[in-house]
Amino acid sequence: MTHAPAAPTDIPRSGDATHLRILSTSDLAGIEISLADVVSTVEGAYRTLHDGLSDNPRKLTVKPPDGHSVSYAMLGRDGSRDVVAIKTSYKHGLDKGRTQQHYYTALTLYDDITGLPVAMMDCSRIGSLRTPAVSALLARECAVSGARSALVIGTGTQGRLALPFLLTTRPDLDRLMLFGTHPEGIAAVREQLRAHFPDRDVEIVTDLRNAAADADIILATAGSHTPAAVEADWLKPGTLSVLVGHGLAPSTLHRADRVVATSEAQMNVTGTDMADAEGELPSVDAEFPPVLAGTAAGRTGDTERIFAYNSGLVVTDIALGHRFSQLAIAQGLGVEVPLWQ
Template identity: 60%
Template sequence: MNTRPTPLRVLSRSDLADVPISPADVVRAVEDAYLAFAAGDSDNPRKLSVAHPDGWSVAYAMLGRDGRRRVVAMKTSYKFDPHHDRSTKRYYTTITLYDDATGMPVAMMDCARVGALRTPAVSALLVRETARPGARSVLLIGTGTQGRNALPHLLTANPGLNRLMLYGTHPEGLESVRRQLLDHDPRAELELVSDPHEAARGADVILATAGPGTHVAIEAKDLAPGATVVLVGYGLAPSTLTEADRVIATSAEQMALTGTDMAGPDGRLRPVDAELPQILNRRAVGRRTDDERVFVYNSGLVLTDIAVAHALATRAIAEGRGTEVPLWD
């Protein structure tokens, strides 16, 4: 019987905040996770959820196995938001990693930075696979966490995009987007736009990352032929989905669960034509013609969280960060 203590490395939000990892490393980790899933090497079961009947809180549990990294993980999230007020809202996400080759725990860690990096990396891959040939212009809507991380990852996977437009209403958010872009590419130029609908008509790619309070809702009539629109948060009207020539999702199942606000006038959600894992391993295509308008729904698979969390945890532990807790002594 093994009597040696089995410590668990706990990595807090501050432990992980400045762990160095490049957008290229994040995009590569996320793509590898999708390819492993498409090849049948990994498992991503359906998430479990419980919610307060009056809508005060909602919690999720997501289990996954990354067969290539030999890592098993459980991600949990809990949101407490009784008054729909930022001052009282509480939101916590964690992920616990286990080494499936040795049977040892790797870490339990805050998941905020994992999500902040994973989601824009997924968007970058979705755009790479669905943007029309020769795409040059992108409109980013929103300056929250996802908006701030969007452009460095997008440009890593799509270096041909060179007209970068941004719409937002919070000065500090606008400045943060600009700063993070210049940290990635000091030569990049960012164009602030005052009318997102007009800007959308000249955009090859639209990334909608705004929060639920946004007044922006880009309609299908605002889109240029051949445009790709990616829904991450808010900023697109249901018509961009119902009138799309092609619909792509990271997961059709997830879109059916969380995309109901994009249903058409008949209350039905437009079916998905192809999913990202199958597109990446070339069993499906993201785009068929240059002029079709493609709607893309970015929802997470826990396997991508595992990939990014493992990369961050490995770097953090190598630097001696975090606290070892003798949980199983």
């Protein structure tokens, strides 16, 4: 097991008490980072949390009665990097189509040794990398031994890098399937897969039930308007189903032999759409940080149907955001704003 790469010692840890470095979407888009580096950084954040060195309080949520928007605020501290950060997330137009929705997310980092700001950045690329990396780690730890087939549901931001990250941790997969309804999204999934694994391609499936029945690993990354809803009785023994967005019916959770969550507290906040008729969610058998650390079992039998809830933890955003901020500072990217003058 590898841990997050050590921070380069020749990169400034932060700026000064009056300026804040702003890193835009285009600043971060130009930074090269390998999939293995992302996976290692995310895994290191989980291990540090499990060791009791980091703090990851439950996220706060605000949603209007008609459900047209949702906002989150997440505060955390990375004990291996001595960094404190807050992430905000706001999505508007949940009652509209994808092209009419607005989404903004930002991460602000502070150096907890010097007490100075590090950077504020658009967090969209961080999330687009962090989340599929977590799903890939869940697959590495919880999928049945000898898993050979995977199905990705959805072709949005989270679906487009799902397969490259999955192949990073499970290179033995030989059948890759995709269920999607947007032609441009399907093309983007293929493009990302070939960019990272030029010799691999994905099989586009239209019969979701048959595809789910053949899959050892299912990653449900679709948006809320997806027609996909895989049911528990479609799954063969041993299937790992990972919920990131939408695409799994509640039965896959309630009838699972084992439930794993990145955080049970966060699942209880953000997973209410998977509740039963009484509004209840089942208890979690294991949280993922101790599974990664080897103190809890991800899987206890080859025939277990496992449901894994990937809600994302802010400590992983902090670790990856700090990694990006250091790379950006080294390249002279961003704008210094005299925010506190």
